[in-house]
Each structure stands twice: as C-alpha cells, then as structure tokens.
Amino acid sequence: MLNILVIGAGTMGRMHAGSFAKMKCVSLVGIVDTDLNKAAKLADQLDTKAFRTYEEAVQQSLVIDAVSICVPTPVHKEFLLKAADDKKHIICEKPLARTLTDAKEMIMYCSERDVKLFVGHVVRFSPEYIKAKLAVEKGVVGKPAVVRTSRGGKFPVASNDWYTAYDSSGGLVLDLLIHDFDFLRWCFGEVERVYAKSSRGRVYERLEYALVTLRYKSGVIAHVEGSWAHQKFTTKFEIAGTEGIIDYDSSKVVSVLTGQNQSNSGGGAAVPESPLEESSYYRELEHFVHCIKTNDDPVISAADAYKAMEISMAVLESIETGKAVTLNNNVKELI
Amino acid sequence: MRVGIISFAHGHAYSYTNTLAELEGVKIAGIADENENRGIKAAKQFNTKHYLKYEDLLNEPIDAVIITSENSNHYKHVKAAAKKGIHILCEKPLAHNLKDAQAIIEVCNEHQVILQMAFPVRFNTPVMKGKEIIDSGQLGRLIAIKATNRGTNPAGWFADRSKSGGGAVIDHTVHVVDIMRWYMGAEVKEVYAEVGNLISELNIDDSGMLTMEFDNNVFATLDCSWSRNKGYPTWGDVTLEIIGTNGTLTIDAFGQKNNVYNNEKVYWDFWGDNMNKKLIIDFISTVREGKRPSITGEDGLKALGVAIAAYESSEKNEPIKLK
Known part of the structure; x- marks a missing residue:
C-alpha cells in the first residue's frame, strides 16, 4: 500500500484525490488546503482526513510515502522542498515552477535527497x-x-x-x-x-x-x-x-x-x-x-x-x- | 461584351471561362495559348478560336481579357493588353516579383484600363458572411486571426521558381492576406515566417507558417502549406478563426460538403456557392459599368509584398518590416 497525501483541494487536487481514492494499491491519507472547509468537503466525499497545513498532516498521519502537489504554480516549490526534506516522493502538477531557476533547484533538491519527482504532463x-x-x-x-x-x-x-x-x-x-x-x-x-x-x-x-x-x-x-x-x-x-x-x-x-x-x-x-x-x-x-x-x-x-x-x-x-x-x-x- | 483569355497555364482558367460561357451578353472572343495542344483543346471545349500568339488575340476587337498565364508572364500579357485599352482580370499572385507587380499597376494606370485582381475567396459566401459579422461589431475589438490555406503541390511551372516566384508561400499567402486586409481595413506591418521544402520531392517551398502584425494591433498566423496528401478527401482549405474581445468567429470557406465513401476513395463533395463564378460576374459588371474594381492592383501588390517578405524572413530567421 502506498500512502499519498494530496496538497491542494482545487480543481487539480480534486482530480488527483479522486483518482487515488479509486486505486486499490493506494491509501489516500489526507487532503491539505489552507481553506480547511474546502479540504474537509473533499475529504468527506473520499472518506479521508482534511488538514490545514502539510505540517499538521505529517504530525497526525502515521505514514506518508508520497505527496501530490496540486497548489498554484508559485507555491509548488515551497511544498516540494518540505516534502523532499521529509523524504516523501513527489508528484507535482505542471508547470513544475514559474521560473527555470526554481525548476532546476527543485529537480536538484529531489535528486540530492533521493526523492522521486514526477510532473503531471497528463497529455x-x-x-x-x-x-x-x-x-x-x-x-x-x-x-x-x-x-x-x-x-x-x-x-x-x-x-x-x-x-x-x-x-x-x-x-x-x-x-x-x-x-x-x-x-x-x-x-x-x-x-x-x-x-x-x-x-x-x-x-x-x-x-x-x-x-x-x-x-x-x-x-x-x-x-x-x-x-x-x-x-x-x-x-x-x-x-x-x-x-x-x-x-x-x-x-x-x-x-x-x-x-x-x-x-x-x-x-x-x-x-x-x-x-x-x-x-x-x-x-x-x-x-x-x-x-x-x-x-x-x-x-x-x-x-x-x-x-x-x-x-x-x-x-x-x-x-x-x-x-x-x-x-x-x-x-x-x-x- | 467580348472577353478573351490569355493562357490556360493556371487551372483557374477553366472555371473562369465556364462562367463566361454562361453569362448573357458575354462572348468568349478567343483563347491565346502558346501551348498549342492545351490552347486548341480549350478553344474546342469553349467553342471559340485559338490564337498561338497573344498579340493576335489582342488585335481583335475585345473589351476585356482574363490573364491566367504563369506568374512570370503576367507583366508581359498585362502590358500588351493595357496598351490596347483592354480591361484586365489578372490571376493571383499579381506577379512573381515586386518589380513586375509595380510595373503592372503603372502600365494599367497609364493606359486607363481596369485592373482587377482575381482573389476569388472574397466572393466565397461564408467568407462574405464573415465580413458582415465583423462589420457588425459583435465580436468587439479584434485581437487575432488564425488562418489556414492549405493545398496540394500543383507541380509543373508552380514548382519552377523562375516562373512562379516561389511555392506554397507565394501561391497561398496572397489569398488570405487579401481577406485579412479586407476584413479589417488594416495593413501588415511586419511578417515572420518559417518556410520549408518538407513534403514534396520537387525543389520548391511546400511548407509555410507566417505570423503577421497588422497596423491595427491585431496579430495573425497563416498556414499556407501544400500539405494535403493524395489520400486526403479534398484539395485543401481556407479557414479563419477570428478572436475578438466579445467573441470568436470561425469560417470554413469550403466546409459545405457531403462526405462520400466510395470503394475507390473517400472524398468531400462540395455543394457551396461557386466563388469563381461570382468573381467573374463581378469583373464583367465592373467593366460594363466602368467602375473601380472591387479588388485592385494595389490589393494584389500589398498581398504579394507580404509573401515576398515572408521568404526574406525565413532566410534571416527574423521578422521583416513592410515598407
């Protein structure tokens, strides 16, 4: 079982969480959104937990193997660095970042920590x-x-x-x-x-x-x-x-x-x-x-x-x- | 009215002459074609006389002439007709280069004859409807136009740069640039183009993608490639996607068709109005009434200028400003 936390309860977060909830080999451990109501609504539908911050989720969840970053582009990096520090594998929505400098830094950061990084180019x-x-x-x-x-x-x-x-x-x-x-x-x-x-x-x-x-x-x-x-x-x-x-x-x-x-x-x-x-x-x-x-x-x-x-x-x-x-x-x- | 045709080198001659044959009060005065076989055949088809020398046709008492020769022969034929005071419908592009195009306009001015460009797409009914919609203002302020005018490599003299002036880019750019200018009453300021010889074995450009900046702050692209293959269900297309602040407009000039699935082939059977016919009717009435032509030599020159600049851009890989 792979334990996945979805960060962001917007359009893409809903898409990711809904997909993970259907996968037999995945456990959707929670949904994070600064708008806790939004996260809770989605979590209710998918029978999982809602968290206001990534840190709260990490503290309360037993195991998180991977995170799915579905927040607006400029915030990708912030969550990616935190998750990589915690040795979580990362699925990140496209575009990876707003700037090439950030993108490069994010890729290096993951590879240095032996964290897998996947970018959601769904096409x-x-x-x-x-x-x-x-x-x-x-x-x-x-x-x-x-x-x-x-x-x-x-x-x-x-x-x-x-x-x-x-x-x-x-x-x-x-x-x-x-x-x-x-x-x-x-x-x-x-x-x-x-x-x-x-x-x-x-x-x-x-x-x-x-x-x-x-x-x-x-x-x-x-x-x-x-x-x-x-x-x-x-x-x-x-x-x-x-x-x-x-x-x-x-x-x-x-x-x-x-x-x-x-x-x-x-x-x-x-x-x-x-x-x-x-x-x-x-x-x-x-x-x-x-x-x-x-x-x-x-x-x-x-x-x-x-x-x-x-x-x-x-x-x-x-x-x-x-x-x-x-x-x-x-x-x-x-x- | 007596109307002659100079050369059947361009295939449009058949369609134009067909219309002449249908029009009341118009007599096909003769067909001049230095290609004797082609000329005799066409003359027979349209029940008229073949002249091996265009001068001989122009010596007859004729009112107007349709010039459908190779692009590089347009000037020669226009000059001879203009000197005789004969009104002219000239196939597009106006010429194979700008120098000839200028000279064509000058010689027609000098001899006070009507010079009309054969840009038949202006008479395509869906394209005309598009003009009406734009003029109504319902799209708001225009932002951009995305156009295609694809086709098939016609080969022959079209693929001989010395006669045509170029391939797909010169052949198809002029049609759509004319429509864009007409739609907006604006001029192209700058053009960028990627051009290639990517499809046919013939040594001529068959792939072209133009980007244009107009002087009314609208940008546009045009795919003018000869990219329709043998198995494609039709010869090509003219499409326009127009983006405005209040809405969008999509025009498919040849979208009125049935899909036919024969055991030998699949094809689109077009049932829209005949734009070539409408062009000829317009030209005849222009001559009859001595009007200013609906599509002038200057229109032809402007459109050609964009195509020529596109070639220059593709060589330099930079946008070219139009004079």
Whole structure:
C-alpha cells in the first residue's frame, strides 16, 4: 500500500484525490488546503482526513510515502522542498515552477535527497495523443512536416483568481500550452527556435490568446494555438507528413450526447461526452504510483518537464521581444 | 461584351471561362495559348478560336481579357493588353516579383484600363458572411486571426521558381492576406515566417507558417502549406478563426460538403456557392459599368509584398518590416 497525501483541494487536487481514492494499491491519507472547509468537503466525499497545513498532516498521519502537489504554480516549490526534506516522493502538477531557476533547484533538491519527482504532463497519458504518436512512429504519415495543435476554452476560474496574475501563473503559455510543447517535443524532438504573439498587453479584458510557431531541429514546423478566449474547452491536433495526415478535434468526438428538452415542444441543451473507464489523469497517476513501487523510469521525466518549461519560456521571451528565440538546448546536466 | 483569355497555364482558367460561357451578353472572343495542344483543346471545349500568339488575340476587337498565364508572364500579357485599352482580370499572385507587380499597376494606370485582381475567396459566401459579422461589431475589438490555406503541390511551372516566384508561400499567402486586409481595413506591418521544402520531392517551398502584425494591433498566423496528401478527401482549405474581445468567429470557406465513401476513395463533395463564378460576374459588371474594381492592383501588390517578405524572413530567421 502506498500512502499519498494530496496538497491542494482545487480543481487539480480534486482530480488527483479522486483518482487515488479509486486505486486499490493506494491509501489516500489526507487532503491539505489552507481553506480547511474546502479540504474537509473533499475529504468527506473520499472518506479521508482534511488538514490545514502539510505540517499538521505529517504530525497526525502515521505514514506518508508520497505527496501530490496540486497548489498554484508559485507555491509548488515551497511544498516540494518540505516534502523532499521529509523524504516523501513527489508528484507535482505542471508547470513544475514559474521560473527555470526554481525548476532546476527543485529537480536538484529531489535528486540530492533521493526523492522521486514526477510532473503531471497528463497529455502523455491521453489516448488520442498516444495513438497519434504511435502512428507517426509507425510511419503512417511518412516524414512529419507541418503540425498544428490547439488547446483552450474559457478563462480559468481558480482560487484567488491566480491565473490572472501573470507573474504567478505565466499565463496561457506556461500554464496551458506547455502541454502541447511537451507533446510535440516527445514526438518530434528538440526545438530549434520559436516565434510567438499573444494578446497580452493588447487587451485588458479577461481573456488570453496566443499563436506560436516552433521550428524543430528535424525541420518540422509546428503551429500551436492557445486560447482562454473561447466558449468551450477544446483540443485539436493535425500532423501532416509526406505520406499522410492524422487529425483530431475533441469537439467532433461526441460518443454520448444527452439532450434534455425544456418543454414538450423540444429545445433545451445537449451535453456531449467522450467517456472512458479511466481518465487520462487516472492513467497518469497510476503510472507514477507504479514507478514509485517498481523504480521504473516514468514516461515523462523531471528533465522532460524542465525542457517543456524551457520552450514555454522561450515563447514568452519571443512574445515579449517580438523576435525569434533560438533555444540553447544546454540542460544536459539535468538528465 | 467580348472577353478573351490569355493562357490556360493556371487551372483557374477553366472555371473562369465556364462562367463566361454562361453569362448573357458575354462572348468568349478567343483563347491565346502558346501551348498549342492545351490552347486548341480549350478553344474546342469553349467553342471559340485559338490564337498561338497573344498579340493576335489582342488585335481583335475585345473589351476585356482574363490573364491566367504563369506568374512570370503576367507583366508581359498585362502590358500588351493595357496598351490596347483592354480591361484586365489578372490571376493571383499579381506577379512573381515586386518589380513586375509595380510595373503592372503603372502600365494599367497609364493606359486607363481596369485592373482587377482575381482573389476569388472574397466572393466565397461564408467568407462574405464573415465580413458582415465583423462589420457588425459583435465580436468587439479584434485581437487575432488564425488562418489556414492549405493545398496540394500543383507541380509543373508552380514548382519552377523562375516562373512562379516561389511555392506554397507565394501561391497561398496572397489569398488570405487579401481577406485579412479586407476584413479589417488594416495593413501588415511586419511578417515572420518559417518556410520549408518538407513534403514534396520537387525543389520548391511546400511548407509555410507566417505570423503577421497588422497596423491595427491585431496579430495573425497563416498556414499556407501544400500539405494535403493524395489520400486526403479534398484539395485543401481556407479557414479563419477570428478572436475578438466579445467573441470568436470561425469560417470554413469550403466546409459545405457531403462526405462520400466510395470503394475507390473517400472524398468531400462540395455543394457551396461557386466563388469563381461570382468573381467573374463581378469583373464583367465592373467593366460594363466602368467602375473601380472591387479588388485592385494595389490589393494584389500589398498581398504579394507580404509573401515576398515572408521568404526574406525565413532566410534571416527574423521578422521583416513592410515598407
């Protein structure tokens, strides 16, 4: 049995705690949130304990093998250092940190203390993305050439509205597009340079929109759209190569559509779904639990998470400067 | 009205001539094509006369001419027509380089003939609806546009830089830049592009991703790649995603189609309006009424300027300011 403490009872904390509660080989020992009511509500649902602080949880819980850090990005480091000091293995939501310096320090801190660090790049566990990667590896599209991805929906609502604070969240590019940067690097290798534009500084409404071009060392050209300016969360990708094309659009995958009439004459709303027995989050967390138990290498290493951040930072720099940014690709010491 | 066609080098000639044949009060005066086989065949198809030399066609009493020759021949053909006082519909891009494009505009001004650009996408019904929605102001202030205009490598002279001026980037950028300029009444200030020859064996750019900064504080990207493969159910696309402070607008210019699953192939059977036809009707009425063309030579030059700057950007890996 692996004893896991979830830190943070927000959207991601709920996702993690709910997944762990379902796993037979995991004991969810508690949920930490400075808002104790929030933690208690979730703990009640999942039949576990609620704590206001990490320290209280450590004092009261008998055994904690690992922690899952699901707090806003700028606070990741604080909890990671504490948990690593206590020799707990760490699962941390993406992005690992707000700055590369912090990320590097966090990775080193864990490795020096022999603590495993897993970063939640959940797209690597999403079946549509995995299928596409496997097809590309099999040569279905020939040599990949032009790739497009899209991700986004409404502006996120979270505690203290922390997403609106760019200095805290890194905005759309660091928080959301990092998924696509990681997936694309997983499929097409290292990035040579990036060029990007975003709505930041152009509009003051509660929205963000960014368009990014990435050139890979392999020659592949990728275009990444990120949006907190749309109405409904959607992900899309298209991989075009010399021999074929793979495309996916989440808005067109509707395997269950429930329509509810408002009156006898019809009308009303329809809710689309694409249900799977296990969510991508469940698969991801189950994989991390497996790696803790077996010592296997994870599908996404801490160094991969760092690399994805490095790409995000280059994109932010390009948006800031209006220039193309070439990546230096010199983080070998981390691997 | 008597209308001639110079060259069937560009495939759009067939669609344009088809429309001419349908229009009342329009007579196809003849087809000039230095490719004798192609010219004779086309003349037969449209029940008109073939001229091996374009000069001979222009010596006939004609009112207007459609120029659908290779990009590098546009200037030669425009100049000859303009000198005869014949009005012109010129296929896009206006020319294979900026020097020729400038000269085309000048010679048409000098001889006071109508020069209209063949940017048929402006007449695509969903694209026109998009213009209406933008003009209504319901999207609020515009922030960004994400566009695609993909296709397939047409090969032949399109893949010969000396005749075309370039591949996918020059071929497809002009359409969408024209739509963006028209939608917003704004000009491109700066362009960045990643360009590659990643798909076809032919030595010509077939992959292109442009990022543009407009002078109204809107940014835009365009995927102009010839990236549709043989098995893809259609030739390509024109799509626009427009982001405003109050909402978003998605345009799929060729999304009106049936999906067909034949034992040999799967394809999309388009049933939307024929934009080429609407373009020709517009041009004919412009000539008939002596109006200012809906799409001018300057529009053609502006769009071409962006494509040329995109090539420069891709060589230098830096954004290029437009003059």
